[in-house]
Amino acid sequence: ITLQLGRMSPRETERMLEFDREHIWHPYAPMPATTTALPVVSAEGVRLTLADGTELIDGMSSWWAAVHGYNHPKLNAAVTRQLGKMAHVMFGGLTHPPAVRLAERLIEITPEPLTKVFFADSGSVAVEVAIKMALQYWRSQGRPERHRLLTVRGGYHGDTFGDMAVCDPVNGMHHLFGDVLAKHVFAPPPPLGYLAEPDQAYLDQLSRLAADHAHELAGIIVEPIVQGAGGMRFYAPEYLRALRDIADEHGILLVLDEIATGFGRTGELWGCDHAEIAPDIMCLGKALTGGYLTMAATLCTDRVAHGISSGEAGALMHGPTYMANPLAAAVASASIDLLLSRDWRDEVDTIEAILTAELDGAEDLPGVADVRVLGAIGVVEAREPVDVPAVQEIAMAHGVWLRPFGKLIYTMPPYVCTDDEVLHIAAALRAAAESL
Numbered sequence: 285i286t287l288q289l290g291r292m293s294p295r296e297t298e299r300m301l302e303f304d305r306e307h308i309w310h311p312y313a314p315m316p317a318t319t320t321a322l323p324v325v326s327a328e329g330v331r332l333t334l335a336d337g338t339e340l341i342d343g344m345s346s347w348w349a350a351v352h353g354y355n356h357p358k359l360n361a362a363v364t365r366q367l368g369k370m371a372h373v374m375f376g377g378l379t380h381p382p383a384v385r386l387a388e389r390l391i392e393i394t395p396e397p398l399t400k401v402f403f404a405d406s407g408s409v410a411v412e413v414a415i416k417m418a419l420q421y422w423r424s425q426g427r428p429e430r431h432r433l434l435t436v437r438g439g440y441h442g443d444t445f446g447d448m449a450v451c452d453p454v455n456g457m458h459h460l461f462g463d464v465l466a467k468h469v470f471a472p473p474p475p476l477g478y479l480a481e482p483d484q485a486y487l488d489q490l491s492r493l494a495a496d497h498a499h500e501l502a503g504i505i506v507e508p509i510v511q512g513a514g515g516m517r518f519y520a521p522e523y524l525r526a527l528r529d530i531a532d533e534h535g536i537l538l539v540l541d542e543i544a545t546g547f548g549r550t551g552e553l554w555g556c557d558h559a560e561i562a563p564d565i566m567c568l569g570k571a572l573t574g575g576y577l578t579m580a581a582t583l584c585t586d587r588v589a590h591g592i593s594s595g596e597a598g599a600l601m602h603g604p605t606y607m608a609n610p611l612a613a614a615v616a617s618a619s620i621d622l623l624l625s626r627d628w629r630d631e632v633d634t635i636e637a638i639l640t641a642e643l644d645g646a647e648d649l650p651g652v653a654d655v656r657v658l659g660a661i662g663v664v665e666a667r668e669p670v671d672v673p674a675v676q677e678i679a680m681a682h683g684v685w686l687r688p689f690g691k692l693i694y695t696m697p698p699y700v701c702t703d704d705e706v707l708h709i710a711a712a713l714r715a716a717a718e719s720l
């Protein structure tokens with residue numbers, strides 16, 4: 285009977301968890317593991333079901349991805365339909381309708397100058413490709429000395445070596461490798477606050493730094509408006525506009541990592557929409573497939589594509605085995621259709637309103653340094669690093685799954701949460717804040 289319900293016996297569960305602890309790496313974890321992961325046996329709507337039958341509202345959207353929730357009939361159907369035709373085929377010398385359909389759709393919904401699409405298999409690779417595009421663009425122009433990127437501290441762009449080099453070098457997860465990473469140019473993080481008045485001294489500092497390094501800069505890379513895993517910091521659109529102006533002034537490329545911010549999460553379809561600017565190169569991932577399959581994309585302008593292709597190499601030297609995977613491409617198109625068929629803006633605004641109201645005053649709690657909400661993102665920043673298992677226990681007592689890190693307790697719920705589900709998530713965050 286327990287199996288019919290999708291549950292596992294306590295003995296089976298314990299055996300699985302013991303093997304998991306001893307043999308399987310989890311994100312940012314030691315081996316063997318010193319904590320035990322929660323066993324999930326199924327997920328439906330916005331709820332995860334654990335082996336013992338416990339249901340938790342997913343406050344994390346599986347790290348920004350599952351914007352439509354789980355086991356969605358339309359997304360399931362898109363994968364199943366494509367599975368009956370072709371699960372995968374190499375992309376070297378071959379193409380297929382799911383890839384072409386998705387590329388058409390992406391070009392249609394992203395800022396106008398972006399017309400070329402590279403399909404990557406993870407967000408980290410999409411950023412690697414963006415960096416490669418920027419550097420190869422200048423190599424093709426006979427300017428190989430333009431091989432550095434200007435970025436801001438507090439950023440996060442992925443875990444591979446190219447990406448780590450543009451992550452926050454001090455507070456990030458990658459300081460361990462600082463001595464072997466490529467050297468880029470770092471500005472201080474943009475001042476906190478989406479609504480903050482622009483700080484002229486900061487803008488001047490950015491301009492000076494860019495001017496000092498212009499001769500060696502290929503481009504600028506940042507996450508627009510929301511710096512995610514590097515600190516869940518929100519900044520004002522003026523800073524993004526200033527970076528666009530700086531890129532134009534020096535003829536360098538603006539690379540926007542929209543992997544976390546894309547597909548409506550911040551209240552606009554793209555983070556760059558807040559500043560009414562367009563990048564030269566844009567990275568997408570996470571919610572691209574609605575959390576179903578691993579796919580990301582790097583889009584660029586005609587200028588970048590022609591610049592690269594007119595160079596000595598003549599080709600962009602990148603080509604993952606699972607490039608443009610048809611199952612992922614099919615579900616990505618379905619996910620975009622689903623998003624745009626609903627009033628996603630209203631869904632995100634409602635989440636923003638509920639989180640804002642329910643967390644009001646929490647910034648005055650003794651253990652809380654700051655509370656911030658933007659779009660479907662809510663953050664409680666503690667004064668000290670939080671006791672993660674203790675916070676998770678509090679959240680679970682409210683029927684909610686959260687995954688804090690460092691000083692940050694945060695949520696980015698699936699857009700399809702009901703008001704009541706968002707209230708549960710907000711209550712979990714508030715209780716966690718009160719416990720600090």
Ligand code: PMP
Binds near residue numbers: 406407440542
């Ligand atoms: N860039 C940003 C802004 C991200 O948030 C992430 C994922 N946390 C990545 C890049 C890397 O994506 P992935 O984990 O799919 O490799």
